[in-house]
Amino acid sequence: MQKRATSSATSRLVAMSRALAHAGVTGMAQFDDPVAAELLSPQYRSILRAISLLPLPLRRVLSRATLGGLDLVPLRAAAIDAVWLRAQQQGVRQIVILGAGLDGRAWRLPHLQDVGVWEVDHPATQASKYGRVAHRRSEATLHFVPVDFAHDDLGVALAQAAHDASEPTLWIWEGVAPYLPMVAVQSTLSVVQARSAPGSRIALSYIPATGHNRLVFAALTALVARLGEPFVGLMSTAQVAELLNHAGLLLVADTDAGDWARQGSHRPPQVWVRERLAEAIVSVEFLGGQAPAPNVTK
Numbered sequence: 258m259q260k261r262a263t264s265s266a267t268s269r270l271v272a273m274s275r276a277l278a279h280a281g282v283t284g285m286a287q288f289d290d291p292v293a294a295e296l297l298s299p300q301y302r303s304i305l306r307a308i309s310l311l312p313l314p315l316r317r318v319l320s321r322a323t324l325g326g327l328d329l330v331p332l333r334a335a336a337i338d339a340v341w342l343r344a345q346q347q348g349v350r351q352i353v354i355l356g357a358g359l360d361g362r363a364w365r366l367p368h369l370q371d372v373g374v375w376e377v378d379h380p381a382t383q384a385s386k387y388g389r390v391a392h393r394r395s396e397a398t399l400h401f402v403p404v405d406f407a408h409d410d411l412g413v414a415l416a417q418a419a420h421d422a423s424e425p426t427l428w429i430w431e432g433v434a435p436y437l438p439m440v441a442v443q444s445t446l447s448v449v450q451a452r453s454a455p456g457s458r459i460a461l462s463y464i465p466a467t468g469h470n471r472l473v474f475a476a477l478t479a480l481v482a483r484l485g486e487p488f489v490g491l492m493s494t495a496q497v498a499e500l501l502n503h504a505g506l507l508l509v510a511d512t513d514a515g516d517w518a519r520q521g522s523h524r525p526p527q528v529w530v531r532e533r534l535a536e537a538i539v540s541v542e543f544l545g546g547q548a549p550a551p552n553v554t555k
């Protein structure tokens with residue numbers, strides 16, 4: 258597999274979804290991501306401006322026309338933000354965002370004064386992000402770590418970037434696994450295992466191979482392949498639990514978009530393409546104790 262020379266197109270689509278949701282083009286009651294629009298390319302920003310000028314009822318129609326696609330991304334982001342809130346309350350002060358793309362958490366999450374954030378992604382994708390956020394100050398101590406999960410040594414790169422493996426970390430792996438071959442997923446999880454002090458946790462989103470609307474999923478599969486980022490890493494819930502378990506991580510929850518909506522008191526989305534979120538913690542914490550049964554919803 259060749260190294261990627263251009264910035265990720267799917268990261269732009271996902272950031273556009275968050276920017277549109279911030280502008281009210283979503284079935285969610287509310288979604289705030291004021292940084293998303295700034296991270297977009299000038300072209301995407303013009304499209305966003307035009308859509309934002311539409312009256313609210315038309316924006317809602319547009320949202321419905323995307324068959325729930327504009328709900329999935331912001332609901333997923335909000336569900337992962339909730340994982341961070343729980344981790345932060347338990348004293349976690351490090352966040353590693355694996356495949357960060359145009360994620361704006363380092364600028365939009367509150368109370369990051371004593372938090373370190375490591376954004377890991379392809380160098381080309383990070384380069385396109387630098388300029389757009391240069392004017393914004395993050396409260397966090399922010400590190401950009403250029404890594405290709407399929408080629409580079411993530412563990413060495415994080416150590417060189419001052420990530421502290423003796424302190425707990427929240428690992429966010431959002432919307433990335435479907436684009437990675439299994440071997441890259443496994444090697445990344447082994448680094449997560451090696452650098453996760455007790456108290457660490459991971460939020461990993463993944464796309465199952467089955468249960469989608471066939472036509473809509475075929476169209477999405479064709480789109481991402483055309484963008485040069487094909488789905489190569491679809492996984493079942495059992496497979497994810499097994500991968501996490503193998504990496505010393507104990508699954509505590511595995512939820513879907515309906516659950517994320519309910520957690521945030523939002524209207525459940527129309528789901529044509531399924532995506533799930535696995536949350537796991539370092540299992541060493543339960544050695545000698547009773548591990549809780551995971552909350553795995555259907």
Ligand SMILES: C[S@@+](CC[C@H](N)C(=O)[O-])C[C@H]1O[C@@H](n2cnc3c(N)ncnc32)[C@H](O)[C@@H]1O
Nearest residue numbers: 265267268271356357358379405406407431432
């Ligand atoms: C769909 S985007 C998601 C971005 C971000 N996590 C979000 O939710 O906004 C997928 C991201 O994974 C990154 N990615 C995919 N394969 C990668 C690899 N082999 N090494 C590093 N990053 C990779 C892409 O560059 C892109 O930023």
